[in-house]
Amino acid sequence: MAGIGFSLKKLSSQDNLASRSLAGGHAILISSGPWIVIMCGLALLHVLGRPILDPTELKVFSILVIYSFALSLVITSPISLEVTLRVSRILFQRQFHEVRGVYLAALFITTVLSLAGGMIVFFGLIRLPLGLGLAALICVIQVSHLWLAMAFVAAIKQYAAVTTAFALGLSCSVVFGTAAASLGYGSDGMLLGFSVGLTISFCILNFLILRTFPGPLIPLYELPSKLRSIRPTSKVFLAAGVVSALAVWIDKLIVWNSGEATAVGEGLLYAVRYDSPMFMAYLSVVPVMSILVVWLETNFFDNYRHYRDIVHSGGTLRQIEAQRASLAQDTVDTVFTAFLVQLTISAVLAVIAPFLASLLGLPYDAISVLRLALIGAAFHFLFQASCGVTLFVQYGKAYLWLQVLFLVLNAAGTALMLRNPDYLGLGYVLAAMISGILAYAAMRHTLGTLNRLTFVVNNPAVSG
Known part of the structure; x- marks a missing residue:
């Protein structure tokens, strides 16, 4: 907002x-x-x-x-x-x-x-x-x-x-x-x-x-x-909200219903090798994500509002295109730089994963899962950041399809990799990596066609 x-x-x-x-x-x-x-x-x-x-x-x-x-x-x-x-x-x-x-x-x-x-x-x-x-x-x-x-x-x-x-x-x-x-x-x-x-x-x-x-x-x-x-x-955004939440949790649900799960009481399942590493990986993206939120709600918002002001005030096509190009370039540079910072943080944490596992009391066989989760979280950050920009400019259909993509890949990858206990967590990494790269490409395409999105797709007089 x-x-x-x-x-x-x-x-x-x-x-x-x-x-x-x-x-x-x-x-x-x-x-x-x-x-x-x-x-x-x-x-x-x-x-x-x-x-x-x-x-x-x-x-x-x-x-x-x-x-x-x-x-x-x-x-x-x-x-x-x-x-x-x-x-x-x-x-x-x-x-x-x-x-x-x-x-x-x-x-x-x-x-x-x-x-x-x-x-x-x-x-x-x-x-x-x-x-x-x-x-x-x-x-x-x-x-x-x-x-x-x-x-x-x-x-x-x-x-x-x-x-x-x-x-x-x-x-x-x-x-x-x-x-x-x-x-x-x-x-x-x-x-x-x-x-x-x-x-x-x-x-x-x-x-x-x-x-x-x-x-x-x-x-x-x-x-x-x-x-x-x-x-x-918007029914599209309503559906996207449900899908986005399911996409984040689908891998946990699948692991909880697999041989990796341990039952505590009747009906309560958890995966000791999977749950804690995944939550720690999510926690690792919070600092960089907070910086991106500051940027999204300040610099990006100001630039996007300036673009909209030029459109609503009847600016020339050259003025509109110049502001769109400036907004797109600044956004792409910022998101990619933030991703590189997060990837570096995740890589460093993956190197010291044995120390983190000892500090958190994780079993030894959870170290490999923690390393995979940390790398996957970096690409998940790229996915969330790119989707955030797409959502900000209210391109609902693109946002929905990206969430569906991550849901399907996360579910299929997790289920497939469960066949080998050594590959636990790799399904999430592959899903986050593919989805993150495609979401980044979709964000670039969205910003590149922002004029059409503004004048046609999000224009009630045209789209009906």
Whole structure:
């Protein structure tokens, strides 16, 4: 969403280390806030819970957090894309009073779908005990709320408050989670305590959103008719949201249902050689991704807005083409440079993988998977960065097909490589590599044909 650029630009343009660090830190939370909180909280609780909980209970807690995160991402990705399109259009039209209605409607839909999805997974498929199932259900709802809130946080531009909200929530998750476990409530108590911290983060973000966008509340008796009247802004982006979330998790689902998986309790599966290396690899791209977010929401946004201003003000074809060429060249150079930096970081981490495995307590046979995951994450970064640019200029069909490509390649590659245990993780690497290169090529093509995209594809008068 274009709204976050103003404050980030103000910070990143100041010529001092503190301001640039703050811009990067805020960008990390804007782009990956819930993911960072969940992974950090999970790691801290895992360390602090060792002397308190039985190893099996601790593993159950970790698996359910991962399951909750995966399910919430699949549920909220299409909703977040939809509300981002709606709110961007509303803010452009300066109809600020409509934002609250969109947010509350999205919040209601997210809650209902998370509740239904959680009940199907935790009680229907896995058949958890009542207490543990309810704790997992609360967790998936709270994570879903956080993902939705992040789609609106970009527009409120109160980054100190947002950062404080996540820091406070993470602290409370650790405190309440360990307290519940130490009082003898087991893994369900720790999971419930962890969810309390997520709830605190969401409540702060919810307050900021409602305060920033005041407006009339819809009476409850009118809500069903209002929801029935809502039609997706773009079915393409809605489908792309579902596919993108599935593409990220499909390899884990396949590995969890293979011989690599280990069962903990009834229905709870995890892969000790695969899960931790993959999450560590994802974590390795966050710093560079945050820098790219700052650039995307400042320099790229300014250049793209200038291009649109020239178009809307009736600029000459030469002026439009000159700005498009400048925008394309700057974007291609920035994304490729960021990829090279990330690839270097991933290569260095792959070299010291034995040390990292020892530090994290991973088994020896997970080192090869960690190395593959780190290299794959670098190309996954290229894929995400290129898709981000494509999404920014609202080329929905290209974005959808790229997500479908990664989903198919990730699923097929993972399933194929599982035939040989030594090749575990190679399917993800090949899928990320092919998808990243093709997404980069698609981004270059999109920027090269931006005039056609602007005047024809995204022009309602032409496309209908």
